[in-house]
Amino acid sequence: MKYFAIITALLSTFLQAYPLNDTTSFEYQANYTRRPDDFWDFHVSGDTAGSNLHKRDSGRYHLRGRAVDPSAIGVGRGIKQYSGYLDDNKNDKHLFYWFFESKSNPSTDPLLLWLNGGPGASSIAAVLSGAGPTSLRGNRLQDNPFSWNNRASILFLDQPVNVGFSYGRTTSDSRAAGQEVYALLTLFFKKFPQYGKLPFFVFGVSYGGHWVPDLSYEILSHEDRNINLKGMIIANGLTDPLIQFGSMADMGCGKGGHQPIFNPQTCQYLRNNAVPQCERKVIECYKNGNQGICADAGNFCEGEILFGPAQRAGVTVYDIRQRGQGGGGMGYQFRGDPLENFLRSPNVVHALGAEGHNYNGVENKRVLDLFHRTGDIMRPMHEYVPAVLKHIPALVYAGDKDYICNWLGVRAWTEALQWQGKSQYNAATLKPYMVKGKEAGQIKSANGLTFARIYGAGHAADQTRPNAVLQLINGFMAEQAKAGTGNSSGPASNSNRPARSGSGQPQ
Secondary structure (H helix, E strand, C coil): HHHHHHHHHHHHHHHHHCCCCCCCCCCCCCCCCCCCCCCCCCCEHHHHHHHHHHHHHHEEHHHEEEEEEEHCCCCCCCCEEEEEEEECCCCCEEEEEEEEEEHHHHCCHHHHHEEECCCCCCCHHHHHCCCCCEEEEECCEEEEEHHHHHCHHHHHHHHCCCCCCCECCCCCCCCHHHHHHHHHHHHHHCCHHHHHHCEEEEEEEHHHHHHHHHHHHHHCCCCCCCCEEEEEEEEECCCHHHHHHHHHHHHHHHCCCCCCCCCCCHHHHHHHHHHHHHHHHHHHHHHCCCHHHHHHHHHHHHHHHHHHHHHHHHHEEEEEECCCCCCCCCCCCCHHHHHHHHHHCCHHHHHCCCCCCCCCCCHHHHHHHHHHHHHHHHHHHHHHHHHHHHCCCCCEEEEECCCCCHHHHHHHHHHHCCCCCCCHHHCCCCEEEEECCCCEEEEEEEECCEEEEEECCCCCCCHHHCCCCCCCCHHHHHHHHHHHHCCCCCCCCCCCCCCEECCEEEC
C-alpha cells in the first residue's frame, strides 16, 4: 500500500504538469442519464448534412431538440423557443443550447449566437441575466426591457463541454471548441433552414475574444456552409494577450480615464518590472507555441505580478470602481444561488430537456483551470482576424472601467493588427457615441472594423450600460444586414486551411 500511494502521488504530479489531450475530463461521467429518443421533437444526423460538414466528422454528430413551453417555466412567454443537445457520439461530448425567436420580425431579423467567456462561464445564465427575454431578480421573474431578442433571434450555447448544462469528455482548447460549435450550427440550420437564411452574427464576451475569431474563421473556411455569416462581435474580449496584459499598468495608473488605483511606487514597479516580465513570457509563447511555455505565461501574468496589485488595492479586476478581490467571477451579476437554484429545479430541467450531471453552475472553474493548463489562454487569437476581415466586418467594444480586458488594450490590439485596412483604421479618430442625445462613449470605424468605448461600464458592459450596448449591437447588425456583406467564400477551403501548431496558432 505504501508503494501504491507513492506511485499514485507521482502520477498525480505528472498529470498536473502534463495534461492529457482535449478528450481529458476531470468530471467525466460515463453513467449519465440520457433522455429517450421519443422525448425529443426532432433529431438531425450529421450524415444528412451533406458537404456542410467534413466527411470525416459527419458520422460523429447528432442534433436533438424540442420546443420549450414558456408557460412551464415562465421564461420568454409568447416566444417560440427550442432547446436540446449537439452530441459528438464518437467522443461522448454533449453541448446544450437554448434558442429564442425574435420578438419583432423573426422571418427577417438577424440571428445572434451568444457565447459567454471564462472559459467556463455558462451562456444559459445570460438568458436570465441581461440578454434574454426574462430576468431573474432575486427569486422573481420579470420581462427584460433590454432583451437582445427584442430585434434579433438568439442562440445561447453552453460551451465548451462541462459548462452549464453541457457534459461529457472535456474540450481544452479554442480550436476544438470552434469545430464543435460549427457542427452545432450546421445541424441547427439543417433543421431550420428558415433561420439559416437570416443574417448571422457571432458574439462573445471576455474569453469570447478567443472563441469569436476562431469560430468565425472556422465558418468561413467552409465554402459550402449553410451559415449566412455577416459579422463578428467581441465584447471586453481577450484576443491579443501580449498587448492587452501590457496595458494593465496604464489602466491602473490613470491613463484610461479613471483615477489611479495604484500609488506611484506600484505604477513604477508595474511598468519597469511586472509588465516587461509578462511580455517576455507571452512573446515566447507566441513564438514557440509550446503548451508548457504558454501555460507558464498565463499563470505568471494572471497571478501575483499583475493581478496581485489590484487585489491589494481592494478592487475587482472586472470593474475598478468596485471594492472586492482582484479576481473571481466573470464580472457578471448572475445573482449566484437564486439563478442556479432556478436552473436546477426539476420543472425547468424537464422543460429544457437538460440531462447529464445537472447544471454545472454559472461558472465552472475546473474548465478554466484546464484551459490554463493547456496554455490556451495566452494564444494569439488576433492572428485570425485579418483573414476574417477580408470577408465580414467586426465590432470590438469595451466598457471603460474594466481592468482585466481594459479598453486601452482592446483599442491597442485593433490598431496593432496587421491587415489590409490598417492605415485607414488607425487614422480614424474616436468620435462621440450618442445614445438618446447623450454621449455614452466613443467610436471609430474604417474598412469593416469598428471599435467602441462604453463609458461607465465594467467587464460586463451589457449589464452595467445595457441601453448603450444594445443600441450598439442592434445598429451594427442592422447596418451589416442591409449592406449584404459576409456571404462571400471564406479565407480557405477545407483542404487549404492554414496549418496550426500544437498550440493552436495559425501559421
